Amino acid sequence: MTAFDSPLTHSRGAGKVLRRTLAVGLMVWFALPLLPLALxxxxxRWSFPSALPTAFGLRSLDQAIAFGAVPALGRSLVLGVVVAVVATLVGALAARALTFGVVPGARLVSVLLLAPIALPPFAAVLGVNVVLLRAHVPSVVGVAMVLTVMALPYTAFIMRTAYGAYDPSYEEEARLLGAGRLQVLRRVQLPMIAPALARAAFLAFLVAWSDYIVTLIVGGGEVVTLPLVVASAAAGLGNDAAVALMSLSAVVPPVLLLLGVLAFGRRRRTLPMKEVVA
Structure with missing residues (x-):
């Protein structure tokens, strides 16, 4: 028996096969509901009792464009990116301050950060909307502000977990070697927490991308995103193909972003530490 035929090698090989099988199974499980949407x-034309459509075409694309899906898709992307950037930045700053104990009343602050999850969204948004209207806050700014607050619990939690495993001694060593604050931030801290930042930004993007209630109430019809257009089209008759196409397009950006986050995290894990902080 060679070293490559040892029981330990067989165990690792079986575990790898099991993980891959589980991953493929999960991908199939989540992809199955998208098959009817694609059809x-x-x-x-898809008439009963045919199991498959009897006629294919691009009429749904024309209908979706007529509903305003293209500009709505652009607004959703911009809103998601803005909320992801702001919520991740604020969540990272709050998590670092809470982790290293420089905030008085840290427990109370932690509870306040998690409060948006505990409050009913509809009731909270109605109350906030009154304040925003009286303060004459523009609808676009109001929607972005409220969605950022709603995304903060997720970004703060992820970043606090990351900072809990963070070793500040790397920063101290860099300062001893003559690095300034910006150099420590750019070459030590950011590379080490980059995977957590990517995960936090992804969740914040999802909060803004899939929102309906906040955009509807606070936006007041001035901020028309893709979920609003899909809901409006779904309320009518004879728009099944257009609704399916717009729903399918709403799945694509989060899936691509998730794949990018996973690939980025895997790449960071394979880099040696000296290359991460270089």
């Missing part, structure tokens, strides 16, 4: 998206 509906390009079905010009």
């Amino acid at each position: 509906w998206s390009f079905a010009d």
Whole structure:
């Protein structure tokens, strides 16, 4: 028996096969509900009792464009990126301050950060909307502000977990070697917490991307995002193909972003520490 045939090697190989099988199974499980959407998206006619569409075409694309799906998609992307950037930055700053104990009343602050999850969204948004209207805050700014607050619990939690495993001695060593604050931030702290920042930004993006209530109430019809357009089209009759196409397009950006976050995290894990902080 060679070293490559040892029981330890067999155990690792079996575990790897099991993980890959589980990953493929999960991908199939989440992809199955998208199959009917894909069929509906390009079905010009799908009559009972046919198991598959009887006629395919691009009429759904024309309908989706007529509903305003393209500009709505652009607004959703911009809103998601803005909320992701701001919520991740604020969440990271709050998490660092709470982790290293420089905030008085840290427990109370932690509870306040988690409060948006505990409050009913509809009731909270109605109350906040009155304040925003009286303060003459523009609808776009109000929607971005409220969604950022709603995303903060997720970003703060992820970043606090990251800072809990963070070793400040790397920063101290860099300062001893003559690095300034910006150099320590850019070459030590940010590379070490980059995977956590990516995960936090992804969750914040999802909060803004999939929101309906905040955009509807606070936006007041001036901020029309993709979920609003999909809901409006779904309320009508004969728009099944257009609704399916827009729903399918709403899945694509989060999936691509998730794949990017996973690839980025895997790449960071494979880099040696000296290359991460270089």
